[in-house]
Amino acid sequence: MCSRTKPHRSRTGRPRSTEADTAILEATRAALVELGWSKLTMGDVAGRAGVAKTTLYRRWANKNELVVDAVAVLFDELELPDLGSLQADIEHVVLQFAALLERPETKTALMAVVAESTRDEPLRERIRASIVDRQKRLVLAGRERAQQRGELPHHFDPVAVDATDDLIFDVVAGAVVHRALVSAEPVDAPWATRLSALLMGGLGAAATAGG
């Protein structure tokens, strides 16, 4: 994924500083931690990064796109180790995602850019590509692994499979976000267990009925 506004494959002229890139993204995260999304300013980020404002705008069209890219990289840490059972995998991913949401830079930024994206189609697309897809692949991987283990039946209707993947994704991610940010309650191991148990029951019932 290229963080720049344009690919810029020009062969001549001074090349862009890659140190500037990383310094800006780090400065953005630091500013998010200290100030939160709404108090973060481009001038402040530039100052922290030791860079001119122009250098920011040469790379990102506006504050929201910068913030998305600054936060997106954090989602790379999400992974799905094989813990032996679907329920264990779900619990693990729930706690991982919750830990990410507890970090001040994501807590303040994620909802804000999503809110902005309701009126900004390019931003929504960037969020989807940078963040949402990174999470969604965990659902796919977990489901496939569960099928291989025999915990879930091998469906032959790909549409139904996709629909269930989507549903599980919205339920898991939505529930964690809602618990963490709206209800403002801790997403801890007991809660993760209760959530995954609920899902396991629901999936089991569906498998029994529809399988």
Add this chain to the structure above:
Amino acid sequence: MCSRTKPHRSRTGRPRSTEADTAILEATRAALVELGWSKLTMGDVAGRAGVAKTTLYRRWANKNELVVDAVAVLFDELELPDLGSLQADIEHVVLQFAALLERPETKTALMAVVAESTRDEPLRERIRASIVDRQKRLVLAGRERAQQRGELPHHFDPVAVDATDDLIFDVVAGAVVHRALVSAEPVDAPWATRLSALLMGGLGAAATAGG
């Protein structure tokens, strides 16, 4: 619920105009529809309401508090008619909530104020009192009705009951919000059916195991 910042039990002086109150809240909703949360300005709202900017600031400390109050009243429409079964009740409330989220004034505002609330404790409290509690009572009502119908067992451990209420609330509300705003997919009847079926299965399995 008092929309004002202070209780204002002053006996002397000119009383505050209640027409101004309602005109401002209506203007705020109109501005949300037209402009969205981030483009909405206090000056514009004042203009639409035919009111001076100072009159806004006399009542609300900032844009977020105003928006919360303007949107909160919409959540009064949420209700829980008895449709005969828990699954039907869940489906109905999901679609109702989704319809609310589809309205442009809530779609653009809700995530934004939640995002702001991560750095603003009074705002979080205001959201909880004005919006979240309004939704949560539906969960309680639905669960109690299901118990009366015999669809759910009468638990004698109130802590466990509360925990399950909270879980269901976060799952339902979170899933709907995530589907609508993050995945940007429609929350339609088939999806609502799939979600409620998942929950029924999960609750049934829990009842079988724990009852």
Add this chain to the structure above:
Amino acid sequence: MCSRTKPHRSRTGRPRSTEADTAILEATRAALVELGWSKLTMGDVAGRAGVAKTTLYRRWANKNELVVDAVAVLFDELELPDLGSLQADIEHVVLQFAALLERPETKTALMAVVAESTRDEPLRERIRASIVDRQKRLVLAGRERAQQRGELPHHFDPVAVDATDDLIFDVVAGAVVHRALVSAEPVDAPWATRLSALLMGGLGAAATAGG
């Protein structure tokens, strides 16, 4: 001189508080001393006087008229004791006027209201009636006394006499104001002596030539 906006000879209703009148004027002078003309506010004056803003506006049309009236009364102290010679009389009045101008309430207010009066005919009239005429009568008195002493000839052309009175008035008042406020130099006894000597010389030459 009536300080009120309207004569108000109505016989019915609650009569206006005369204590309020004096309290307001005193508060205005106090505010002028502390804040100066441009920082003085009607609300502040009302607060100092223990009076509602309405009460101010019932008596004066605006800030400038209030300030003129508050300052005008100070000009009542100007008087012209007979010191035996025209030059001594002039010196005395110069120093008296300078002392008045040194007071912070007049220093900051006088030029300000004159400046405002260049675009406000009623204000100019009020200043003329309240302040300028109070000063001008000193010139007339001094000139008449000098004529009685024989220091100045008895002219029979009233137009020429008026013109000279006006000239002397503008020269004396203008020079003192300019020295005090523009040049920001002290108007002390030596300077007063030099000014009066200049005038005596000029009047004497005119008398010799024109007499």
Add this chain to the structure above:
Amino acid sequence: MCSRTKPHRSRTGRPRSTEADTAILEATRAALVELGWSKLTMGDVAGRAGVAKTTLYRRWANKNELVVDAVAVLFDELELPDLGSLQADIEHVVLQFAALLERPETKTALMAVVAESTRDEPLRERIRASIVDRQKRLVLAGRERAQQRGELPHHFDPVAVDATDDLIFDVVAGAVVHRALVSAEPVDAPWATRLSALLMGGLGAAATAGG
């Protein structure tokens, strides 16, 4: 003379627009003519100059400093042609100064900034440097020329000479301003003749007595 607040010896960054400088000063004078000092607003001036408000504030700290600079340039027109006699020179400068004071931009602005300067030392210094000194040099030039002509004696006490220069300056400038703005009477040729005759008489008497 530099009209800016700071010397700005910065070598880097975009240089300030000199067109903006002149456009702002012109717009200020135009606004003074139309609105007068008290109705003049920074936003209006910015609009007239086709410039953002911030551009004004980058150069001038407040309205008064801006107005002083805008008006100061008009005082460059004052000059002292040799008319052959001291009295003629005085009459000429009086009428010149009066003509300047009659212009609406100076009439409304001059007293106002002087009034403000009684509470604002930097403003007073700015007025002195920009306006007062421009006028005062005319007095020096006129006195020196009169000495060369033999109309005034060559004094060897520089302190006395300075004191007389100052006195004459305060008398002439003060009388003109007072006549024009306080008495609100025309400063025409007859009045200028009477004033200069008075001064000639006074100076002559002093020369006779002190020489």
Add this chain to the structure above:
DNA sequence: AATTAAACGAGACGGTACGTCGAGTCTTGAT
């Protein structure tokens, strides 16, 4: 080594909204 062209820092620019403040008016209930 000289040329070239883009990237760079600095900071001024036009614009828009902010939240505050003061002027002067109006609306209460009480005196």
Add this chain to the structure above:
DNA sequence: ATCAAGACTCGACGTACCGTCTCGTTTAATT
């Protein structure tokens, strides 16, 4: 009718940030 209190409209304030635009100055790849 006046008073104190305080809400009202209006409009300006001075600040902050946005995103853009010059400037003069690097800096690497290409000649």
